[in-house]
Amino acid sequence: MGVHKVYSYRQDEVEIPDDPQRIVSFSPSITEILFELGLSDQIVGISAFCVRPPETSSKRKIGSYGFVRRELLDEIRPDLIFTISGYQDKFTAELAKNYPVVCVELPVSLAGIIDLPVKIGVITGRQDNGRKISHSLIKKLPEPRMEIIGSCYLEIDLASPIAFGAFSYITDALRYMGLRSIYGDQNREWISSSLDFVHSADPDMIIYEAKMFSKYTEQDMQETIRNRGWS
Structure with a gap:
């Protein structure tokens, strides 16, 4: 089997097989792309946060978003591991x-999301499939809303309130829909949100995602709204 070298985002030169057979992914988005590329059989380990597509349930969970069980990784002997920059x-x-x-x-940005299948396809020797996926995503996009119709606060519960700044595709996606993120002028990817700032910004819309795997009910949502004074 041949090998080739690729450059990681960290500018490391990484030598990997032309046709990797033991792939580990710690990124939910990359894991989903690997399945779309037809590499299900080659995936030997994923993060516990990789839950799409449903077929991930049959894959070995060897860690979380920033932790790995080293003994399992040594046992698997991956010839390619994917991570993503930032956290x-x-x-x-x-x-x-x-x-x-x-x-x-x-x-x-949204453009970067559409580009991602091509990058993963090139790295794994599935370039043509990656381009097909990207082209299909382009076709699904509606026309962008050019005018701003309102402000928005989007929060994800990652054990603490996390919002997103100018270097996040989430901010770009909101703008694509005509929404201005209240944190969109901060030159960062993610931000530990200040609820006082949220109140002062008085957004027209609030989007809230509860902690992953939590049994968050409609009653819990109503309680969150009351406790934070969002009603």
Whole structure:
């Protein structure tokens, strides 16, 4: 089997097989793309946060978004590991000391999301499939709303309130829909949100995503709204 070299987002030169057979992914978006590329049989380990497509339920969970069980990784002997930039930077640096890790840049726009299948396809020897996926995504996009119709606060519960700044594709997606993120002028990817700032910004819309795997009910949502004074 031949090998080739690719450059990680961290500018590391990584040598991987032309046709990798033991792939590990710690990024939910990359895991989903690998399945779309037809590489299900080659995926030997994923993060516990990789839950799409449903077929991920049959894959071995060897860690979380920033943690790995080293004994399982040594047992699997991956010939390619995927991580993504940003929150996983330190995690990537540690893994790269002993394993072939390709860190992919986290997209900052919708265009970057559409480009991602091509990047993963090139790295895994599935370039044509990757381009087909990207082209199909382009066809599905509606026309962007050019005018701003309102302001928006989007929060994801990651054990604390997290919002997103100018370097996040989430901010770009909101703008595509005509919404201005109240944190959109901060030159960062993610931000520990200040509820006082949210109140002062008085957004027209609030989008809230509860902590992953939590049993968050409609009653819980109503309680969150009351406790934060969002009603």
